[in-house]
Amino acid sequence: MASNTVVGVLFQEGTSEENLPIPPKKDKDGEIIASSVPLDLDYYTKEQAVVIQVNAKAKNLLYNAISGEEYEKISSCETAKKMWDKLEVAYKGTNKVKETRINLPVRDYDLFQMKDGESVEEIFSRFNKILRDLKSFGRPIRSGEQDRKILRSLPTIWQPKVIALECQDIDKMYYDELGGDLIAFEKTH
Numbered sequence: 001m002a003s004n005t006v007v008g009v010l011f012q013e014g015t016s017e018e019n020l021p022i023p024p025k026k027d028k029d030g031e032i033i034a035s036s037v038p039l040d041l042d043y044y045t046k047e048q049a050v051v052i053q054v055n056a057k058a059k060n061l062l063y064n065a066i067s068g069e070e071y072e073k074i075s076s077c078e079t080a081k082k083m084w085d086k087l088e089v090a091y092k093g094t095n096k097v098k099e100t101r102i103n104l105p106v107r108d109y110d111l112f113q114m115k116d117g118e119s120v121e122e123i124f125s126r127f128n129k130i131l132r133d134l135k136s137f138g139r140p141i142r143s144g145e146q147d148r149k150i151l152r153s154l155p156t157i158w159q160p161k162v163i164a165l166e167c168q169d170i171d172k173m174y175y176d177e178l179g180g181d182l183i184a185f186e187k188t189h
Contacts, residue, residue: 058080059079059083061080062080062084062087066087070087070090073086073087073090101137102137102139104133105130105134105137105139108130108133109130109131109134109141109149112126112127112130112153113153114153114154119186120179120182120186121183123150123153124179127149127153131146143171143173143174144170144171144173146175147170147173147175150182151165151166151170154182158185161181161182165178
């Protein structure tokens with residue numbers, strides 16, 4: 001949701017949860033007039049009433065968009081912001097979980113090697129999955145670097161072909177072109 005809309009304000013980073021819904025009015029001395037939030041919107045200022053209505057609409061929107069299992073997770077939340085935050089942690093995870101999710105494909109990329117008995121097609125398939133994961137986390141790998149990584153991952157038996165390919169300008173070679181060259185070499189040797 002756009003943050004410049006009234007509903008967007010409910011989900012913005014840093015939105016104060018204490019302000020949603022607006023607490024009951026206070027008298028001149030700062031004392032709370034009522035101990036619970038009244039349902040009558042006439043009791044609030046115009047701005048407070050708008051925030052309460054928007055919060056109710058946002059909660060209703062979230063309730064209608066989720067399954068029964070998800071409802072159980074958020075039904076006790078008083079504000080749409082708290083509901084949103086709970087759902088966000090449930091599906092995106094905490095910062096530590098996010099960091100771990102990012103680190104796994106980075107680790108897989110760093111340690112990537114051709115396995116014994118693995119074909120070139122299989123190595124490219126496995127490598128492409130790692131590249132997709134890295135890209136989805138905002139860490140794409142340039143084509144030339146992909147090519148160099150594939151060549152470094154090949155066992156020593158491939159060294160003559162690796163040397164021949166490295167004599168070419170790898171940065172100008174397409175990733176798929178490298179795959180085709182390696183598959184052709186594999187089938188003829």
